[in-house]
Amino acid sequence: MIKTRVSNNRLMKRIWQHKLFYLFMLPGIVWFFLFSYVPLYGIQVAFRDYNFVGGFTGSPWAGLKYFQQFFNYYQSGDIIRNTIIISLMKLLIGFPMPIILALLLNEVRMIKFKKTVQTLSYLPYFVSWIVVVTLMQRLLTPYGGPVNDLLGSFGAESIQFLNNPTWFYQMIVGSDIWKNIGWNSIIFMAAIAGIDQQLYEAAKMDGAGRFRQMWHVSLPGIRNVAIILFILAVGSLMSAGYEQLLLLNGPATANLGSVLDVHAINSGIREGRLSYAAAVGLFQSVIALILVVTVNRIARKVSDVSLF
Amino acid sequence: MNRIWSKGVSILLVSIMAGGLLSGCTNSSGNGEGAEGGDGNKLKILHNWNGSGGSDNGITPVEEVIKEKTGVTLEWEYTKGSETEKVNQIFATQDLPDIYTGPAWGGELDGIIKAAKEGQLVDISDKLGDYPNLAKSIAKENVPPALYEKAIDAYDGKKYLLLQNQPATNEDGMDWLYGFYVRKDIAEKVGVDPQSVVTKEDFYNFLQKIKDANLKESGQPVFPLGGFSNGWSVGIGNTMFYSGASYVDKGDGTVEHNFFTKGYEEYTLFYRKLVEEGLMDPEAFTQTDPIAKEKINQGRIAILAAHYPAILDASKEYVTAHPGSDYIPVGPLERADVDPSRPVDLGIQGNNVTAITSSCKGACVDAALKFLDYMASDEGFMLARYGVQGVHWDMKDGKPVPNKEWFDKFTADQSGKVRKNEGISIGLESVTGLDRINSAAGGDIWADQDRLDAMENARKILRPNGIHVITAYNPGDVITKSPEWEMLKPSMDRMGDAWKEAIFAKSDEAALSIINDLREQLRKTGYDQAMQFTNENLKGKDIVTVQMPN
Numbered sequence: 049m050i051k052t053r054v055s056n057n058r059l060m061k062r063i064w065q066h067k068l069f070y071l072f073m074l075p076g077i078v079w080f081f082l083f084s085y086v087p088l089y090g091i092q093v094a095f096r097d098y099n100f101v102g103g104f105t106g107s108p109w110a111g112l113k114y115f116q117q118f119f120n121y122y123q124s125g126d127i128i129r130n131t132i133i134i135s136l137m138k139l140l141i142g143f144p145m146p147i148i149l150a151l152l153l154n155e156v157r158m159i160k161f162k163k164t165v166q167t168l169s170y171l172p173y174f175v176s177w178i179v180v181v182t183l184m185q186r187l188l189t190p191y192g193g194p195v196n197d198l199l200g201s202f203g204a205e206s207i208q209f210l211n212n213p214t215w216f217y218q219m220i221v222g223s224d225i226w227k228n229i230g231w232n233s234i235i236f237m238a239a240i241a242g243i244d245q246q247l248y249e250a251a252k253m254d255g256a257g258r259f260r261q262m263w264h265v266s267l268p269g270i271r272n273v274a275i276i277l278f279i280l281a282v283g284s285l286m287s288a289g290y291e292q293l294l295l296l297n298g299p300a301t302a303n304l305g306s307v308l309d310v311h312a313i314n315s316g317i318r319e320g321r322l323s324y325a326a327a328v329g330l331f332q333s334v335i336a337l338i339l340v341v342t343v344n345r346i347a348r349k350v351s352d353v354s355l356f
Numbered sequence: 357m358n359r360i361w362s363k364g365v366s367i368l369l370v371s372i373m374a375g376g377l378l379s380g381c382t383n384s385s386g387n388g389e390g391a392e393g394g395d396g397n398k399l400k401i402l403h404n405w406n407g408s409g410g411s412d413n414g415i416t417p418v419e420e421v422i423k424e425k426t427g428v429t430l431e432w433e434y435t436k437g438s439e440t441e442k443v444n445q446i447f448a449t450q451d452l453p454d455i456y457t458g459p460a461w462g463g464e465l466d467g468i469i470k471a472a473k474e475g476q477l478v479d480i481s482d483k484l485g486d487y488p489n490l491a492k493s494i495a496k497e498n499v500p501p502a503l504y505e506k507a508i509d510a511y512d513g514k515k516y517l518l519l520q521n522q523p524a525t526n527e528d529g530m531d532w533l534y535g536f537y538v539r540k541d542i543a544e545k546v547g548v549d550p551q552s553v554v555t556k557e558d559f560y561n562f563l564q565k566i567k568d569a570n571l572k573e574s575g576q577p578v579f580p581l582g583g584f585s586n587g588w589s590v591g592i593g594n595t596m597f598y599s600g601a602s603y604v605d606k607g608d609g610t611v612e613h614n615f616f617t618k619g620y621e622e623y624t625l626f627y628r629k630l631v632e633e634g635l636m637d638p639e640a641f642t643q644t645d646p647i648a649k650e651k652i653n654q655g656r657i658a659i660l661a662a663h664y665p666a667i668l669d670a671s672k673e674y675v676t677a678h679p680g681s682d683y684i685p686v687g688p689l690e691r692a693d694v695d696p697s698r699p700v701d702l703g704i705q706g707n708n709v710t711a712i713t714s715s716c717k718g719a720c721v722d723a724a725l726k727f728l729d730y731m732a733s734d735e736g737f738m739l740a741r742y743g744v745q746g747v748h749w750d751m752k753d754g755k756p757v758p759n760k761e762w763f764d765k766f767t768a769d770q771s772g773k774v775r776k777n778e779g780i781s782i783g784l785e786s787v788t789g790l791d792r793i794n795s796a797a798g799g800d801i802w803a804d805q806d807r808l809d810a811m812e813n814a815r816k817i818l819r820p821n822g823i824h825v826i827t828a829y830n831p832g833d834v835i836t837k838s839p840e841w842e843m844l845k846p847s848m849d850r851m852g853d854a855w856k857e858a859i860f861a862k863s864d865e866a867a868l869s870i871i872n873d874l875r876e877q878l879r880k881t882g883y884d885q886a887m888q889f890t891n892e893n894l895k896g897k898d899i900v901t902v903q904m905p906n
Contacts, residue, residue, distance in 0.1 A: 068363060100447055100474040117843075122877040185647070189639065191656075192576045211642050211860075298642040300860035302853070319849055320444035320467055 114327035150236035169230025211298035243269035403783035404458030418779025443467030452715035489732035502833035522706030532663035537683035582657035585645035597623035732789030840882030
């Protein structure tokens with residue numbers, strides 16, 4: 049019976065022919081279903097006065113009460129502004145960094161050195177933010193931290209790097225780049241590896257040096273991947289990084305570092321206002337969706353490359 | 357043949373991946389056997405006190421006795437981090453223990469009351485008759501009045517919460533001796549008698565003298581003032597600026613929140629000055645407990661703010677290595693708007709609420725009640741506090757006397773681990789009903805004499821007029837019943853954060869602006885109406901308007 053139906057459908061026939069390969073998609077499909085689609089059901093909490101007895105479906109409807117509460121909150125403007133500023137800085141400064149690293153590593157001919165740099169640059173990605181921030185606290189403290197000791201040995205004044213508005217953005221963006229640059233460069237390394245070697249040969253024949261080859265061959269070769277990743281990164285513009293900001297933001301920098309992610313977590317977990325936190329989270333997601341769709345459309349018009 | 361192998365391996369791989377994914381989604385934390393309809397032999401208990409911990413060696417000798425007496429084996433969970441967050445988290449995720457025990461104040465208690473009202477806890481009102489020790493711990497006369505109305509008898513006759521550690525008699529009231537303590541050697545070095553420091557100006561000058569002395573320990577600067585994790589509790593200097601209570605007397609028979617007073621502004625600007633002039637550890641509010649203790653152990657904090665037992669524990673190692681460097685009390689400092697001859701007002705009351713969660717059903721509830729009632733008995737009380745009779749201690753002439761071998765072991769152990777491995781200080785003391793440590797149990801037999809002497813000495817200095825145990829109504833318990841509370845609470849919760857932000861502000865004006873912005877938000881969210889409700893409900897009642905930290 050199934051065979052008959054499959055034979056009527058070319059796509060289904062192809063899938064059936066390669067069923068073993070398609071079977072490998074199953075865990076991915078299950079993952080997406082469980083973690084990306086099932087939770088959508090919980091969005092309704094943002095529109096309900098959630099209580100434990102009623103649960104998701106039995107709690108009374110609250111309309112847009114929690115969205116109003118958020119926009120009436122005296123710091124909501126500052127929180128949105130901080131989120132966008134920090135995300136934009138991460139995007140504009142942080143996004144090109146893995147591309148630059150991948151291009152530079154591609155030019156390295158000593159394989160051992162290249163592998164070592166690659167490994168060292170990947171490692172921070174696997175270190176939790178708690179460890180990273182503790183390391184930063186230990187290294188950067190003006191009271192016995194090696195960085196300030198080094199500055200002192202050159203006769204420089206000690207600097208309070210953390211919990212200091214003057215150094216706040218540098219610390220946030222710098223630590224984010226340090227943590228993610230290696231991991232994010234992998235996909236660009238892969239894209240560069242896929243470039244036809246004949247293009248390099250042809251460029252060489254035309255007299256292009258190493259820099260010209262990088263500019264005219266490597267960079268255009270990874271252009272499409274970069275655009276796709278940029279569109280995805282824009283989707284995170286309303287999400288400045290929960291763990292990092294929760295740990296690195298202190299009372300002295302609160303006017304710069306209070307962001308939506310932390311506000312939502314604090315409201316939900318610290319204050320037990322689950323519906324309010326869900327409303328803030330939903331607001332973030334809706335803006336992110338609008339941004340992705342907009343940037344995707346712009347990218348399609350400008351470069352013919354788009355996500356959908 | 358190859359094709360069969362290939363198919364088999366592929367299917368196996370996919371099964372492993374999908375199986376692994378699904379098993380990751382299952383809740384394997386378990387809720388004790390009771391949750392699964394078992395016989396309640398195993399109870400999962402959450403001890404919701406940040407930094408608490410248990411034995412390294414599995415079941416302890418004390419727990420063996422509990423098992424023998426009640427048939428219950430305990431499975432512990434301890435909190436590392438905010439207690440309030442933990443309360444909200446367990447109910448939001450439904451990852452519930454069988455027994456919850458945690459702080460009886462602030463956001464933690466609010467979360468538990470909310471859970472009780474929303475059917476997340478077991479109603480024990482019809483069972484209390486069978487468990488006299490538990491019934492006694494929440495009898496009206498044994499619970500502070502506002503707490504009784506707010507948390508114990510607030511559910512139309514149903515009872516969900518038990519209160520522990522309420523002093524059974526005045527003699528049992530534990531004064532934690534909160535205050536500022538200075539390193540004796542540093543006070544001598546800068547030539548200041550700590551008892552001559554009385555006014556806020558004296559206190560500021562003392563800090564300044566320590567800073568000017570430019571002291572260093574292992575090449576690192578010594579901070580004039582420091583605290584424990586997240587700044588606990590450097591802010592206790594507030595009593596020099598207003599009467600210390602959350603709600604202060606306006607002078608017309610009504611109260612207002614201290615956040616709206618002139619004294620609060622002065623208190624904020626004073627601390628801002630300390631931060632700006634480098635008199636206070638700037639990392640105090642962002643440090644973890646291990647980092648705070650490391651600084652104390654390195655001898656880098658001159659004046660510490662906290663309760664005395666915490667200071668004695670944290671400085672033990674350094675003092676042992678550097679005799680004469682022990683922390684001694686500063687003051688007593690002046691109290692704003694309070695007659696200096698007045699005894700110190702302390703809100704000594706039970707510090708722990710315990711509840712059985714809805715995760716525990718049937719036999720689990722009976723087992724939980726049996727266990728809790730046993731712990732609240734005199735036998736259970738002494739087991740939790742002193743250890744196993746005949747092993748760790750014995751009764752001699754009607755008094756508990758420590759076994760010398762164990763006394764020496766416990767005293768020599770600076771980490772407290774030896775004691776925990778025996779089952780003492782692992783959280784059981786939080787479920788022992790009324791505190792009878794002096795009136796019924798003969799005092800703390802494990803306290804070493806030096807510690808007792810230090811506590812007694814501090815008590816004589818800091819409490820020259822004795823103490824007064826507050827029994828009045830706390831407006832903070834009444835305002836939560838106002839119709840505006842739901843909208844107001846998030847703004848009220850921000851006060852502490854706003855204060856911290858203000859003391860790090862660039863200028864006094866910026867600091868006051870942070871305070872005033874929040875005041876405006878409080879008014880916008882119904883503060884005035886909620887206060888009117890509170891004052892009306894407190895008319896004719898004795899209200900807490902003066903308080904010292906306890």
